[in-house]
């Protein structure tokens with residue numbers, strides 16, 4: 001019997017096609033909520049943070065009145081990126097020709113513009129984007145008319161609160177990494193633990209990866225995984241907020257990591273994770289935790305790079321999902337297909 005459409009993967013050609021990535025940037029990343037950093041980075045009036053939403057440069061500011069705002073981080077003059085990093089400023093000045101914007105995005109001065117016959121500064125404000133805060137996390141969406149972050153998060157905050165109190169966490173550090181694989185391969189690898197027994201011996205030693213006890217739940221805007229430590233019974237959760245925000249709580253002392261899975265090209269994915277722990281977390285435990293996480297990360301990198309090379313060979317059109325073990329991949333692929341307007 002032929003496999004049903006649901007049990008087929010996306011066409012393998014979709015995983016190495018630069019033209020498709022351009023469509024994904026326009027249809028997915030330019031209109032989706034994505035993790036952008038920590039809310040604490042823009043807590044003070046006058047603070048700014050330059051960030052990235054799947055290739056769209058975004059600038060978040062807290063203006064002098066305390067309003068949080070987001071803009072496309074591109075100068076309206078000739079398109080230079082406007083700001084880098086984060087800090088505190090009274091105004092935002094482009095380093096190319098010194099066009100200067102207010103923290104509310106309005107163009108305040110453009111040298112020599114007074115010598116023009118007609119120049120209306122109000123026509124050249126920064127383009128608006130959307131910004132939202134969830135506990136200690138900052139999210140942006142390049143679409144100024146986006147649904148609210150709360151609406152996109154749906155039940156995720158309530159579900160996560162069963163495992164951890166996010167407001168009681170302290171930021172520890174950011175870890176950057178990447179892989180030579182398409183971003184969807186990296187996401188899909190994150191969405192199943194079917195590979196855990198074979199590919200993650202140390203993880204499977206700690207965490208019960210039996211399909212009856214490692215639970216998978218597809219929601220409209222996120223995919224949830226629930227795990228339990230073998231020895232202690234402590235609970236963990238692993239979530240993907242569509243399209244590309246990963247969020248991990250390992251079973252054990254309070255810990256959380258969150259960050260984007262972002263395409264640098266069709267064949268390269270750049271990631272970072274912001275790590276949070278409860279205040280006063282045991283330093284030895286934290287060191288062991290990073291070593292464990294790094295080990296799992298290296299194992300996953302090998303897997304996704306191998307998948308990328310296999311898919312990019314062009315020899316196999318499509319794969320077969322096991323809907324029992326990989327329902328979250330089906331949910332993600334369905335979501336991607338819908339965003340792209342594909343049938």
Ligand code: FES
Nearest residue numbers: 075077078094097
């Ligand atoms: S590009 Fe920004 S001032 Fe010219």
Ligand SMILES: [Fe+2]
Nearest residue numbers: 189195200300
């Ligand atoms: Fe993995």
